[in-house]
Amino acid sequence: MSNHLISAYQSLPVSFIRGDGVYLWDQDGNQYLDGLCGISVTSLGHNYPAVTEAIQQQAASLIHTSNLYSIEWQQKLADRLCELSGMDKVFFGNSGAEANEAAIKLARLYGNKQNIKDPQIVVMEHSFHGRTMATLSATGNRKVQAGFEPLVSGFVRVPYNDTESIEAVAANNKNVVAVLVEPVQGEGGIVVPDSGYLTALRKICDANNWLLMLDEIQTGIARSGKMFAFQHESIIPDVMTLAKALGNGVPIGACVTHGKAADVIQPGNHGSTFGGNPLACRTACTVLDSIVENNLTENAARRARQLVELLNQGLKNNDNLMEIRSLGLLIGIELNQNCPKLVTEALDRGLLLNVTADKVVRLLPPLIINETQTAELADKVIEVINTLPASH
Numbered sequence: 001m002s003n004h005l006i007s008a009y010q011s012l013p014v015s016f017i018r019g020d021g022v023y024l025w026d027q028d029g030n031q032y033l034d035g036l037c038g039i040s041v042t043s044l045g046h047n048y049p050a051v052t053e054a055i056q057q058q059a060a061s062l063i064h065t066s067n068l069y070s071i072e073w074q075q076k077l078a079d080r081l082c083e084l085s086g087m088d089k090v091f092f093g094n095s096g097a098e099a100n101e102a103a104i105k106l107a108r109l110y111g112n113k114q115n116i117k118d119p120q121i122v123v124m125e126h127s128f129h130g131r132t133m134a135t136l137s138a139t140g141n142r143k144v145q146a147g148f149e150p151l152v153s154g155f156v157r158v159p160y161n162d163t164e165s166i167e168a169v170a171a172n173n174k175n176v177v178a179v180l181v182e183p184v185q186g187e188g189g190i191v192v193p194d195s196g197y198l199t200a201l202r203k204i205c206d207a208n209n210w211l212l213m214l215d216e217i218q219t220g221i222a223r224s225g226k227m228f229a230f231q232h233e234s235i236i237p238d239v240m241t242l243a244k245a246l247g248n249g250v251p252i253g254a255c256v257t258h259g260k261a262a263d264v265i266q267p268g269n270h271g272s273t274f275g276g277n278p279l280a281c282r283t284a285c286t287v288l289d290s291i292v293e294n295n296l297t298e299n300a301a302r303r304a305r306q307l308v309e310l311l312n313q314g315l316k317n318n319d320n321l322m323e324i325r326s327l328g329l330l331i332g333i334e335l336n337q338n339c340p341k342l343v344t345e346a347l348d349r350g351l352l353l354n355v356t357a358d359k360v361v362r363l364l365p366p367l368i369i370n371e372t373q374t375a376e377l378a379d380k381v382i383e384v385i386n387t388l389p390a391s392h
């Protein structure tokens, strides 16, 4: 073990050397079922042939040129994202936090262009938007913020899934320019809002000339059973941020814009050395094509129904179960106690999952998962959750 790594992570004592489809293998040849996808990243599973081939071919021809020159794959990817989302223009970065930074900068620019000198963005309690200074300031989790004060100003916090509190902000604060919200709160514990929430937010934003900015970094790219989670409702956001599954593991982030948000950023306002390079963009084009060609959006929805039904069935007599929440293959199983040790219980049984918000077992399995593998996943998850003692 190296002593030269900054202790930012408390990594588990396992290291994987190979992956194929929904499975991973460690150095000792042990096999693990991947119920987490590296936190919503490897949605096509590991070593997906078309993605591997795209990376190999592009690496053999051109990896990087810089945004000083036009990049054909970047244009193709922007076209594809706009075609799939009904939106207009895209800026590319390298991560989720960067995509959200672009959105936050865009909102401030939008406000300043209207002479709002102290532009504010409405954000949610229990949200997660990243670890850079602006995105951790937007995040609704004190643990993420503690020690990094002074935080970036300009965020107004309200409860999630509560439109009345946003209407109250609209009535009292004339400096608000945007709402930044996750369609389903991921790190917050797979919290699925009431249906109609995004539509109500859209109306409030329209009435106040605010931008509706959706953080689809965890929910996007078919995981929810639609290509983008906002497509469960009949709305289009002004800004949508993407990362994670867009490159199936090759780092890429995108800030997608629509209508009045599309022309806010002008030359000189924003930039990135690596953002939108040919390797990442070609990979992401291949990811999107693979999802569409193989109907993986539908598969995600179908397998999610199967998984949730099996989990409900298998856990119905478990007194520790509070609730199973899901939107497509974003699945949260809330228990009545803190359960971080279930992560190692799962590992011991050849299963990767994660616990978020202390009490929520989070499953984000690959979208390529088949019926048999889904049943295997359900069996293992039920077995792991049943290791918890009953709490009285």
Ligand SMILES: Cc1ncc(COP(=O)(O)O)c(C=O)c1O
Binding pocket: 039, 095, 096, 097, 098, 100, 128, 129, 130, 131, 182, 186, 187, 215, 216, 217, 218, 243, 244
């Ligand atoms: C909703 C959401 N936004 C932003 C981020 C930050 O993404 P990244 O870690 O790529 O910066 C995450 C990561 O978990 C996320 O789930």
